[in-house]
Amino acid sequence: MSATEELFRxxxxxxxxxxxxxxxxxxxxVLDRTVFYPQGGGQAGDGGRLLLADGRAIAIADTRKSRGDEANPPRLLHVPAAGQEALLAELAAALPLALSAEIDAERRRAHMRFHTATHLLCALVPHPVDGCSITAGYARLDFHTAEPLDKEALSAGIARLVAEAHAVRHRWISDAELDANPQLVRSMSVQPPRGSGRVRLLEVEGVDLQPCGGTHVGNTSEVGDVVVTKIEKKSAMTRRVVLGFASPV
Structure with a gap:
């Protein structure tokens, strides 16, 4: 079985x-191609629905990737919501089956805004990242540092970078290029996937550049009103910064 074409990349x-x-x-x-992002790199997976030609729909609660091994490569899995067993059993006899895959736009938009905001936060806090979580309701980064962080100053810094309207784009580099530039990797807990021969770089123009496979807005102005809602001392060398929406966009 060939890999699912990941259009969201x-x-x-x-x-x-x-x-x-x-x-x-x-x-x-498993679909042959998809717009659904699977949970990974700290970002939550997409939800949505698969629309059948006869008007019926399969509700998708989450998207994940299987672990995989040498004999079974990882699969991108659209996880159906509970209570659809009879429909899925019926469809199993008709594969392959044409359909339309449609994500929850509001959920994706929140992921994109928060994920780009975490890259702005990385530019403001010059310490390695030791944990990350990006959901539709909040985002957090754990920084490896003993230094205290200022909630108001970080919120003001994010607001400034949003207002400056920096372009956000991605490009691909080879594994060898990443090996030659180890300083690009900010995360201690999540390493860029290797083995495919290339690594995706996310660039916030003039602000941040690091490997990232997640979904992002196209300009920092689209992040909107994101603020630091909490800073926690999780250990002697860990400071957790939590982001939230001050107001909807």
Missing amino acids: EDATLLRCEARLVEILPEGL
Whole structure:
């Protein structure tokens, strides 16, 4: 089985695509191509629905990747919401099946805004990252430092970078190029995936540059009103910074 084509890697603004349902596994549904981002790199997975030609829909509660091994490569799994077992059993006899894959746009937009905001935070706090979580309701970064951090100063710094409207874009480099530039990796807990021969770099122009496979807005102005809601001392060498939306966009 060939890998699912991950359309979100090149265009995070895609909300829908035509695809084929090619496999139904106990852990989730496999498509030949998708706009659904799977949980990874600290970012939560997408939800949404798969629209069938006859008007019925499969509700997708989450998106994940299987662990995989040498014999079974990782699969991108669209996890169906509970209570759809009869429909899935019916569809299993009709594979492959054409459908439309449509993500929850509001949930994705929140992920994009928060994920880009965490890169702005990385530019403001010059310490390694030792943990990350990005959801539709909040985001957090754990920094490896004993230094105290100022909540108001960081919120003001994020607001300044948002107002400056820096372009956000990605590009690909080789594994060898990343090895030659180890300073690009800010995270102590999540390392860039290797083995495919290339690594995705996320650049906030003039602000931040580091490996990242997540979904992002196209300009910092789209982050909107994101503020630091809490700073916690998690250990002697860990400061947790939590981000939230001050107001909806």
